[in-house]
Amino acid sequence: MRFMIVVKATKDSEAGVMPHEKILGEMAKYHEELQKAGVLLDASGLQATSKGWRIKYSGQKRTVVDGPFTEAKELIAGYTIIQVKSKEEAMEWARRFPNPSLDGKEGEIEVRQLFELDDFGPSEAVERFRKMDVG
């Protein structure tokens, strides 16, 4: 089972404040533990939404909206993907995730289970994803 630990954005992360050595060290230590346990698949920080954009769909119409976006609680600043044997194991790892806020105060992470290709049932399109080794 794969889970994504999503780090929610904060005012600081949206302002482009770079993580200081202390938080980088805590994150490195935590991710080393994930790796040692053989559960780490991927992890990355995301740059502020001021450097991103959205594409809104309405039927066939597409509209590009440039960042920054303001609803900070709905924005994400990073992620870690782990592969574990149970939801409980994912919960254990999530509880050990360092406080990701840059000022050490209010922060939030969210954990979401990823779909596996087998969840979709038999499908020619799913087989094509399998061949790409994604999904």
Add this chain to the structure above:
Amino acid sequence: MRFMVLVKANKETKELIEPEFKEQEKRLRR
């Protein structure tokens, strides 16, 4: 450069993939 394309959920996908979503909405309405 690497970019992540995030697919945003809407009400319909939330109802499909998150059975607890309806419960959560009910709780919020109360």
